[in-house]
Amino acid sequence: MPTARKPKKKAVGGSFTERYASVLLAVAILLVWQFAVPLLGLSEFVLPTPLAIGKRIVTDFNLLAAHSYITLLEVLAGFLAGVLIGIPLALAIFYSKAFERAVYPLLVALQTVPKIALAPLLVLYLGYGWWPKISLAFLISFFPIVISTVVGLQSLDKGLVNMVRSMGSTEWQTFFKVRLPAALPSIFGGLKVAISLAVIGAIIGEYIAAERGLGYLQLQANSQFDTTLNFATVVTISLLGVLLYFVLALIESKVSYQRESAK
Amino acid sequence: MSNAANVRVEGVSKTYEVRAGDDVQALDRVDLDIAPGSFVAIVGPSGCGKSTLLSLLAGLTALSSGRLRIDGDEVVKPHPKAGVVFQSDLLLPWRSIIDNVLLPIEIKGLDRAASASRARELLAQVGLQGFDNKFPFELSGGMRQRVAICRALIQEPGLLLMDEPFGALDALTREQMIMDLQTMWLRLRNTVLFITHGIDEAVFLADRVIVMSPRPGRVDLDLAIDIPRPRRWSGIHENPAFQHHVRQVREMFEAKGVLVAH
Numbered sequence: 076m077p078t079a080r081k082p083k084k085k086a087v088g089g090s091f092t093e094r095y096a097s098v099l100l101a102v103a104i105l106l107v108w109q110f111a112v113p114l115l116g117l118s119e120f121v122l123p124t125p126l127a128i129g130k131r132i133v134t135d136f137n138l139l140a141a142h143s144y145i146t147l148l149e150v151l152a153g154f155l156a157g158v159l160i161g162i163p164l165a166l167a168i169f170y171s172k173a174f175e176r177a178v179y180p181l182l183v184a185l186q187t188v189p190k191i192a193l194a195p196l197l198v199l200y201l202g203y204g205w206w207p208k209i210s211l212a213f214l215i216s217f218f219p220i221v222i223s224t225v226v227g228l229q230s231l232d233k234g235l236v237n238m239v240r241s242m243g244s245t246e247w248q249t250f251f252k253v254r255l256p257a258a259l260p261s262i263f264g265g266l267k268v269a270i271s272l273a274v275i276g277a278i279i280g281e282y283i284a285a286e287r288g289l290g291y292l293q294l295q296a297n298s299q300f301d302t303t304l305n306f307a308t309v310v311t312i313s314l315l316g317v318l319l320y321f322v323l324a325l326i327e328s329k330v331s332y333q334r335e336s337a338k
Numbered sequence: 339m340s341n342a343a344n345v346r347v348e349g350v351s352k353t354y355e356v357r358a359g360d361d362v363q364a365l366d367r368v369d370l371d372i373a374p375g376s377f378v379a380i381v382g383p384s385g386c387g388k389s390t391l392l393s394l395l396a397g398l399t400a401l402s403s404g405r406l407r408i409d410g411d412e413v414v415k416p417h418p419k420a421g422v423v424f425q426s427d428l429l430l431p432w433r434s435i436i437d438n439v440l441l442p443i444e445i446k447g448l449d450r451a452a453s454a455s456r457a458r459e460l461l462a463q464v465g466l467q468g469f470d471n472k473f474p475f476e477l478s479g480g481m482r483q484r485v486a487i488c489r490a491l492i493q494e495p496g497l498l499l500m501d502e503p504f505g506a507l508d509a510l511t512r513e514q515m516i517m518d519l520q521t522m523w524l525r526l527r528n529t530v531l532f533i534t535h536g537i538d539e540a541v542f543l544a545d546r547v548i549v550m551s552p553r554p555g556r557v558d559l560d561l562a563i564d565i566p567r568p569r570r571w572s573g574i575h576e577n578p579a580f581q582h583h584v585r586q587v588r589e590m591f592e593a594k595g596v597l598v599a600h
Contacts, residue, residue, distance in 0.1 A: 232428070234424060234426060234428050235428055235430070237393075237396075237398050237424070238422070238424060238428040239441070239445060240398060240416060241396045241397070241398060241416050241420070241421075241422040242416065242441070242442040242445045242446065242493065243415075243416050243418060243445060243446060244445045248445055252430075252441070252444070252445070253430065256430070256432050257430075257432075331432075332431055332432030
């Protein structure tokens, strides 16, 4: 992501085809899809055309928006819990050797548990409301946040710390002037992974037991053989993930420096 | 500089524990008195503890035994009068050049606005006028090290500690930096402790060259360099006094087996 600070790289290979290669490829795939469906005689129940899906998103916009809003809240709540618990935990791991020895191996071991497998248990313990979805979004986004923060803090050039210490810097100043800004690219890397995972967590939660949300809407469409709505939901879920990712990327470009420009 | 500091090193030893039960002695009872306003260079082979000595003086490492004083104050933490230039520039990549130079002002809680013009002046003196709002990645290695020197100088250090500051630079840039450092120091006249393994730059720059032995580091030779200033780099290698001192250092290295004559 270019920032104001970074001089924009000139596009390499000036031709239109090269510059918009990925867009052209996507358009080509959609065109093939659009025309293959009637040519192969596939029914709308099996595979709706991209145009039909697009039309459905427009006509059922209010329905999709209402369910998106629910899913968005679950994702944000889970993700924020991941940040609010994950970052302080990462700081504790970074600053305390004893804490690191006790907690870090446990965390890494727990990371191997597929969080999705916990979904039925969460429903059992937490019921049908908000909590199982938020918990799942939290559990699944929490690890990348902790790990990326710890790694970001640990990978700092020790020379930079000595440099500010030689000026009489307190640990508080060292943290805010050196450690945190240096770790931000790594932390944001983790946050961007986490937000995409949080969407998956919330949707899985809604699959297991829910009365609203995009995951619920998709299962409803499925049971009614409404494949077009099913696809429209998939597209909406994807858009939600992309939107959240870009919000984070935007925040990152405001607060964090770009690592590649440091070299 | 009227605030030039004096330095007393008395019987300083430093032992590092590499692993449990595996100690390395970096310094062995080093004694050194540095008069205020003098330029002292320390030369020695890699691993002779010269950087350890600088780290002790910077208050970044604790000594094992002996005493270390800057202007009479025992060094237990970084001394406010000491400024350090490290081997690599250690500029913060997310800060503009001027913000990098002003970093010590912020850390010491001084008035940034009042120091900004001084920072620009320092940058101009090292040939970096107009670079205030650039970022470190836009500068060459030599320019970055100049910024690092400005960052040390804005603290008005009575004692400037330089740890192989030109070690990472190419030969031409290094030559220019050596000449510029002399010019700068002749204006400031603060106390400088300059760590290097370049015999020629030590003899060229310093009033006094200290030669250290291989590990554990001890003072082998303490030479007064009486070549009149300002010294000129071009032709310095033909200067008999320069040649004499360089030979003295080399002979000491040969006697200690640091350099082997063929």
